[in-house]
Amino acid sequence: QSVLTQPPSASGTPGQRVTISCSGSSSNIGSNYVYWFQQLPGTAPKLLIYRNNQRPSGVPDRFSGSKSGTSASLAISGLRSEDELDYYCAAWDDSLSGVLFGGGTKLTVL
Amino acid sequence: EVQLVESGGGLVKPGGSLRLSCAASGFTFSSHSMNWVRQAPGKGLEWVSSISSISNHIYYEDSVKGRFTISRDNAKNSLYLQMNSLRAEDTAVYYCARDLNLWDVWGQGTTVTVSS
Numbered sequence: 001q002s003v004l005t006q007p008p009s010a011s012g013t014p015g016q017r018v019t020i021s022c023s024g025s026s027s028n029i030g031s032n033y034v035y036w037f038q039q040l041p042g043t044a045p046k047l048l049i050y051r052n053n054q055r056p057s058g059v060p061d062r063f064s065g066s067k068s069g070t071s072a073s074l075a076i077s078g079l080r081s082e083d084e085l086d087y088y089c090a091a092w093d094d095s096l097s098g099v100l101f102g103g104g105t106k107l108t109v110l
Numbered sequence: 111e112v113q114l115v116e117s118g119g120g121l122v123k124p125g126g127s128l129r130l131s132c133a134a135s136g137f138t139f140s141s142h143s144m145n146w147v148r149q150a151p152g153k154g155l156e157w158v159s160s161i162s163s164i165s166n167h168i169y170y171e172d173s174v175k176g177r178f179t180i181s182r183d184n185a186k187n188s189l190y191l192q193m194n195s196l197r198a199e200d201t202a203v204y205y206c207a208r209d210l211n212l213w214d215v216w217g218q219g220t221t222v223t224v225s226s
Contacts, residue, residue, distance in 0.1 A: 099145070100157070
């Protein structure tokens with residue numbers, strides 16, 4: 001089953017702004033909401049962004065989501081060492097009648 | 111406290127079966143669709159299956175169709191995943207997560223290992 005395409009890695013220095021992309025198609029990102037998750041390996045994922053750009057309560061406003069056409073992005077501003085985690089996007093796919101996850105992006109804070 | 115707790119994982123031989131459970135508390139379980147997501151060792155997240163609030167809509171990832179069955183008991187606030195004909199590639203941590211449109215609550219996961 002196909003996945004949404006994310007870069008396997010991203011990096012930035014403390015205080016910097018980084019973005020993580022998620023590329024899909026008209027049947028998934030192009031027509032459905034995008035969700036972003038943060039995960040410390042070995043622990044459960046945590047919801048960061050829902051419905052493209054909404055932040056759950058408790059998620060700092062340093063995290064923001066956007067969507068344009070068949071691509072979405074997660075932006076993290078004011079990068080901190082504790083942001084050094086794995087990030088995943090997800091979206092429903094109308095053609096597959098199922099959920100697709102991106103392959104994940106490992107963020108390194110230099 | 112809103113919580114999901116998975117159980118039922120373990121070591122099983124190829125071709126064997128397991129039934130995972132996910133106990134929900136702290137919210138109105140019957141109002142939410144539910145999902146199973148898995149993560150193989152060192153790999154990314156993979157969606158497995160989803161079920162609507164009243165079980166009238168059920169979806170499966172292609173590789174588990176015909177082998178896995180998702181179900182729920184709203185009276186018991188519980189979600190299940192019956193896994194048959196297990197393969198080595200089903201080895202993963204299995205998470206339950208709340209609502210196809212929210213994904214806001216996740217369990218801690220239960221580990222399934224398929225090995226002879």
